[in-house]
Amino acid sequence: MTTEDELIASDILRLHCPMLIELAKLIADPQVRNKGTIGGDIAHGDPGNDHLGLMLVLNAQFVINFPP
Ligand SMILES: Cc1cc2nc3c(=O)[nH]c(=O)nc-3n(C[C@H](O)[C@H](O)[C@H](O)COP(=O)(O)OP(=O)(O)OC[C@H]3O[C@@H](n4cnc5c(N)ncnc54)[C@H](O)[C@@H]3O)c2cc1C
Known part of the structure; x- marks a missing residue:
């Protein structure tokens, strides 16, 4: 449920996995990053x-959880 915008704003990712932030910035446009x-x-x-x-x-x- 974490949006692209939340990834971009994350201080933890900035410290430990900045590649994820750089990728999220490239996705589509502000509307998509706000919801996706x-x-x-x-x-x-x-x-x-x-x-x-x-x-x-x-x-x-990945940990995949199937609903009961
Ligand atoms: C105009 C447009 C442009 C886009 N451009 C890009 C782009 O440049 N690059 C890019 O990478 N993507 C792009 N996308 C995709 C976008 O970033 C979203 O990832 C995609 O639309 C899915 O939306 P969502 O994240 O809200 O997921 P949803 O629509 O909520 O879910 C999609 C599917 O995944 C399932 N799902 C969602 N979350 C989970 C979860 N945590 N665990 C298991 N299943 C789950 C849902 O049940 C559903 O079947 C674009 C989309 C649009 C509409």
């Missing part, structure tokens, strides 16, 4: 979405 989330960008399954490539580079791991 990192989770939605990845889960949406659009191969053109930018977070997917960075997640591969970072060797990201």
Whole structure:
């Protein structure tokens, strides 16, 4: 539920993972960055979405929770 704008404003990311901030700044326009989330960008399954490539580079791991 974390929006792109929240990623961009995060001091923790600025310190530990500034690449994520730089990528979030490149996504679309202010309206999309204000509403779009990192989770939605990845889960949406659009191969053109930018977070997917960075997640591969970072060797990201995900915890998937299925509703009961
Ligand atoms: C005009 C426009 C331009 C865009 N340009 C870019 C771009 O340049 N680069 C880019 O990378 N993306 C771009 N996008 C995609 C955008 O950044 C959003 O990621 C995308 O629209 C999904 O929206 P959302 O994050 O609100 O997710 P939602 O629409 O809320 O969710 C999308 C799907 O993912 C599921 N989902 C959401 N969050 C989670 C979660 N945490 N766990 C599991 N499933 C989840 C939802 O159930 C749904 O099926 C663009 C979108 C638009 C409309």
